[in-house]
Structures are given as C-alpha cells and as structure tokens.
Amino acid sequence: MSKAEGAGIIQHPDRLFIGGQWTKPSTDSFITVIAPATEIMFLNVAEAKVEDIDRAVESARDAFDHGPWPRLTHRERADYLLAIAAEWRRRSDDIARAWPNEMGITYGMSSGSAAALPGAYEYYASLADSFAFTEYHTPSDGRGIGVLLREPVGVVGMIIPWNAPAFLATFKLAPALLAGCTIVLKCSPEAPAIGYIIAEIAEAIGLPAGVLNVVTADRDASETLVRNPAVDKISFTGSSAVGRLIASICGERVARCTLELGGKSAALVLDDYDVAIAAEEISQQARALTGQVCAALTRVIVEESRHDAFVDALSASFKKIRVGDPFDAQTDMGPLATARQRDRVEDYVARGRAAGAVLATGGRRPARLNRGYYFEPTVFGRVDNRSVIAQEEIFGPVICVIPARGDSQMVQLANDSIFGLNASVFSNDHARALTVSRGLRTGNVGQNANRVDPMIGYGGFKQSGIGREGGVEGLLSYLETKVLLLESDPRVTIGNEHLDPA
Helix, strand or coil: CCHHHHHHCCCCCCCEEECCEEECCCCCCEEEEEECCCCEEEEEEECCCHHHHHHHHHHHHHHHHHCCHHHCCHHHHHHHHHHHHHHHHHHHHHHHHHHHHHHCCCHHHHHHHHHHCHHHHHHHHHHHHHCCCEEEECCCCCCCEEEEEEEECCEEEEECCCCCHHHHHHHHHHHHHHHCCEEEEEECCCCCHHHHHHHHHHHHHCCCCCCEEEEECCHHHHHHHHHCCCCCEEEEECCHHHHHHHHHHHHHHCCEEEEECCCCEEEEECCCCCHHHHHHHHHHHHCHHHHCCCCCEEEEEEEHHHHHHHHHHHHHHHHCCCECCCCCCCCCECCCCCHHHHHHHHHHHHHHHHCCCEEEECCCCCCCCCCCCCCCCEEEECCCCCCHHHHCCCCCCEEEEEEECHHHHHHHHHHCCCEECCEEEECCCHHHHHHHHHHCCCCCEEECCCCCCCCCCECCEECCEECCECHHHHHHCCEEEEEEEECCCHHHHCCHHHCCCC
16 A cells, blocks of 8 residues: 555544644654555654643543533434444445554454444444433432432543554443543554544544544653543553553542453363364464454463374464465465564564473564565464463464363463463363363453453453453443432432433
C-alpha cells in the first residue's frame, strides 16, 4: 500500500478529536507510523502533548457534568450504538486495511475481525432492554422501599495498545457508552489509525460533543491522563509493567481502574489426546497477529513420554507457515509490529538458547525477506518452566514446550507463573478436562483449542489484570451502585421512568 493510500484512510491526520471537533494540537509534533512489512512510512499523525490531554479531559468532564449524554435513557444511548455499528460496517474495509499497516496482522484476519466487531455494539445496545439498571428491594428495617441504581462511573480514560486496537477499543467503548460515560480514548503511537476512524464514525453519527475524545500520545503525556483528578476511571490494556504503574497512580487518588494485562498462557496436552492434532491446533493459533497476543498459548505442557513427538509435530507444522506480505492472500503470518519488537524477540531467543532450551525450529529472520520486521515461527523444546523464556511474555511467535508427568504436575507447572490470563486443556475425556480446568488459576480456559469469548467475559487472575471486559461483566465495570432508601415506592408516586430510564 502506498503512502498516499495510507494517508487517505483517515481525513484529519494533523488534528485531534476533542469536543466533537477536529482541533489543532498544541504543538507541531507528529508521530510517524512505519508499515512493518515494508519499513516505509504509513502515516504521520498529530502528537498530543500534556496540554492536549488536559483539553480532552476537560471536554469529557463538561460533557458528563453538563451535557445530555448521561441524562439520556439507556434506549436512547443504545440507538447511538446501533448507529455506530452501521457506520462501522461502512468503514470496515478502512479498518481492515489500516490494521496490517500498523502491526502486521494479515489482511484476511483483519477483514474478518473488522466485519464482526459491529456485533459487539449491537450486543451492548440489546442490554438497554434486558439489563437491570434499577432493582427494587425491601429494606431490612421494613420501612418503605430500597432502590438500587446502577449509574455511569463518569469520565473514563481508555488507553489501548497497538496489537489489536479495533477489537480492544470496541470492548471498552460499547459498554461505557451504554452506561452513560464520557471518554478520552488514548491511542498508541504505533497504531493510531483505528482511533481516528472511530472518531470519524462518532462525528458521522452525531454523537454529542465531548462524549468521545480521541488523541494519540506517547507514554509521558499519557501518564497525565491517568493522574488527572477529573478522570474517574482508567481502562487500560497493555503490559503488566505499565499496568502496575497505572494501578499505583489510581490507588493514590482512589480512582477506578480496569487492567487487562499480560499473559504466559499454558496449553496442557493430556495423555489421551492426539499429539498431531494438538500440535496443528496450537500452530494455527500461534500465527494470529504474529504471536503478538496476550492470550496466546506460548507454553505447551505435555507428558514427558510424548514430549519429543509433540515437538516434532509442532515444528513440522510451524515449518509450513507461510511468512510474508500481510496483504498477500497466501500469507499465513505477517511481520512483527516494529523493529523494537523484533529485537525483543531475537533477544529472548538468544536467552533461551543460552539457558539450554533446545531450539527445534525457527529462531531467526527469514532469509528470503530482507525488508520488513519478519521473524520465523519458533519452537523451543525441553524448556525449564522457571527459565526466562517460560516465565516472561515474549509477544512474538515463540512457543516453549515443557515436559511433565501426570495431570497434577501439569497443573502445578501451568500455575507456576505470575500470570493467569488464558489456558487450554486438550483432552477427549470431558470430565477430566473439567477437573484440570478447575485447577488452573487463570481467567479463561478453553477445551481442545485456544477459545476465548468476549461476549461472555474476559480477563485475568494474578498479574494478568484487574476486572473483566466483555459481556455483562464488562458493563458492570463502567457503573457505580447507588442505593436509595425511600418512604414510598417511586413507581407509584412519580412513575417508573424517572428511576428506570432504560
């Protein structure tokens, strides 16, 4: 894709979306986005500084405190969500074309995801009619009536990473908008285009001014969003290191936060499951986003007696993965997002070899691709579960195979991690799979595949995060609970609609 085509995807790359308008930034600073497949500039976008972040927060604060948005009924806000879904569908190919040029996902995968995401807005719109924003109770003292209200948390600062911005923004924005929150969406400097498109969608559907503000900023300016006392909640997806910093800042001022952080997720291949089938399934998921996924199954724990057979099967499958141009329909896996990310993966591979793990396949840049941030899908065998490559999130197409003896040790090894985001159990014995799954200290477990379902809920144990996104759980995190203890039933005295606008 040429530079002109990249710039043509968004309309106002030199502006920030604040207060419902495309406004000039406070400085002439720009952020350059390099396409990872070509190492050629894809976009230049305005860089928000501290002053711009503060303006965006002020706009969101004013919209929440004085604007119509939190005072609309849930059904009225749901109508805006449905409009977003319709406009998203119209812009889905723009989203699908931008995504590979920012982080290397294949166009086929980005197209499918972009086309599916409007369904999340429609799902949350449906909760306007089915979710209990108001509940009625009998007070313990027997007097009058108790009313439990679920009201919007307020101004939300949303910080999204570069790996899956369309997906991650959707599962933050949709529930927050339904709840009645106003938002500052802070895009990653590596992947701002999706945020711009979302802002253009908001403008196109007539979202009230200040409800959604979109800026792109680097780390220093972003911290001001977390520290701003006018921000009631931070919703962050990213590394555990940054998540710890955000949690400490929010703790200082008792701000709400939802943190979706890193993972080192385990696949447990039990001894009743076919090694070749498990290897092929794990291989299929490993190529998604070039392994730059927090939920990726990067540790495979397998019976000692079947370790070598599994490594051979997984290596054979990895060698068949076609690495190349993400816009080529024949490509299975594109490049890593940045030169920095490729350097990181290379460093971990070197550390794995130095620690004595057996490099079964991959571990280098493809010889035939001399431009772009490409890296071969890589398998390590005989990995010590306490080693660096088994404990730290690499965020690339590198899988560690760890031998174990028996289900109990498999669970012990899987849980021996600071992370607890995702896992899979490969077994044809459903009762056994359930027992093993219940023993895992992780927020999500799939049977016989890397299965996650954000329409039910998603999030981690331990240092993989705080709170949940997706489903009803994701809506609850954008709501505060208020209890009214009244002398008479308001449904009789003033009408139900005054307390239950949904």
